[in-house]
Amino acid sequence: MSGTADLEMKEHHLTTPATPEDLAKLELGDVVYFDGLVFTGRIGLYKKLFDEKAPPPVDIASLTNVTFHCSPAVGQNDSGEWEVAAVTATASFRFEKHLPLLMDGHGIRCVIGKGGMAQEFYEKHFKRLGAVFLNTVGYGIGAQYGRGITGVKDVYWLDELGIAQAMWVFEVKNFGPFLVECDARGNSLYQMALAETNVELGKLYEGLPLPTLKRMGEVHNPEDEVF
């Protein structure tokens, strides 16, 4: 494949837990929707599970194999039920330390998030497990994702972690769209995109000198990334 212009962007509707066959079919740039259960997890949950080694509040593997780096805008209705208004991803690269523990220890094979992960991380973990990384679209289309959440099955560690960091288990229907960023073979859409955009970006830097004052830890090659 020569570039992102050649992507087919096929649409898939998967039911959780997603099977290895489902995941193997997904190609870079494909669009995915889920029916079933999806749970949220970010640093609060990971610290609890993996740093404090607290027993999981539920058998995660028997629930679903899809997790989402996010937290909801959520309220309670008059009968005390949670109603999710919107949900938006948070940047996933900060979770490199804990994510393999979730994938290996709890059977997670679909990670939904923001920005993807480093190529080496995909090779080391996603390829080995036949797992996929899906990006939310645009990163700020929370209302559309909120519409795909039909109910809250459970919420764990709410008092201790707060609404933003608690583990929410969502019942979802037609939940998407999500874009395939890393396929089950460890290929990355962002690696393809960066190769394309770095060409144009490099041209614009021509003739612009480095700043007079440097700072420790800065990168100066425009092809480098900040993580």
Next chain:
Amino acid sequence: MPTVETHAISSELIREVAFELNRRAAIGIPKDVGDSIADMAERETQKLSKFVLLEIVNNYKVAVDEQRPMCADTGLPRFYAKIGNDAALEGGFVALERSVRQGTADATERVPLRPNRVHPITRHDYNNNVGIHAPTVDYSWEPDVDWIELTSFHKGGLFGGDYRMLFPTDGIDGIKRFFLDVISEFFKRGLSCQPAIVGIGIGGTKDTCVRLAKEAACLRVVGDRNPDPQIAKLEEELNDLGKRTSLGPMGFKGEGAVMDTHIEVAYTHTGGMPISIHHQCFALRRATARIHPDGQVEYRENPLWFTDYYRRDGVA
């Protein structure tokens, strides 16, 4: 000229307006931004970037149709208050700040907004977006009027802002390089959630240029130009440079995802040229209200924060 009769603006009204501003900001995209993204979606020729832009346009519609927050990351709700020099507040400024804090807690529960504000060390969350220095209220003043204006803004938190101490020798090229550097940092992989409005603060002190960059990104509408022709020209030039980066929405190849570029300046140290840049994402949550002493409230989308008085030069 001072008004003849002064009525104090009620703190209960301010609390209601603070709630309503948070609600309006969270759900409805201001027209300038909505139109700008729709134009970009129409123009875009790259498949992935066009797909993303069309989904963003669709999301604006879903948010309004179903009265959902357009983005669940409420960011950090904050307020800008412009106070008429002849305005009187029931209970004074302490009451105003209390009303704004209460209005933010009300909105967090009832819109709902995601409670994002936590203690930076303990990570404690009161689940209401209120805490130490939260929400912030920034003030400016306006001569010869008796109203106050409040703007609610939900500013995303983690990416898309930077600062650099440049020197006169770095010149305009140094500004251009920093502009490109911040795009390189945060447009890749879509960390800025672009298309973004790029706000640039040049001069002042470190804290002043950071503040001005944020205000330039958040409080000026798409298409607005700085009244100083020389700065307006630089805005156009940088805006064009941003569009040529080929870093589209989410960092996919496309037209560089810059909605507009706004520059604000402040007089600075004779030896330096500090600069800060902020990217404001496409989920731009902003609403303004003017509150009159007779209790009349006028809601609008343009904050009109940068008045002639606010940008004043000279001694007077």
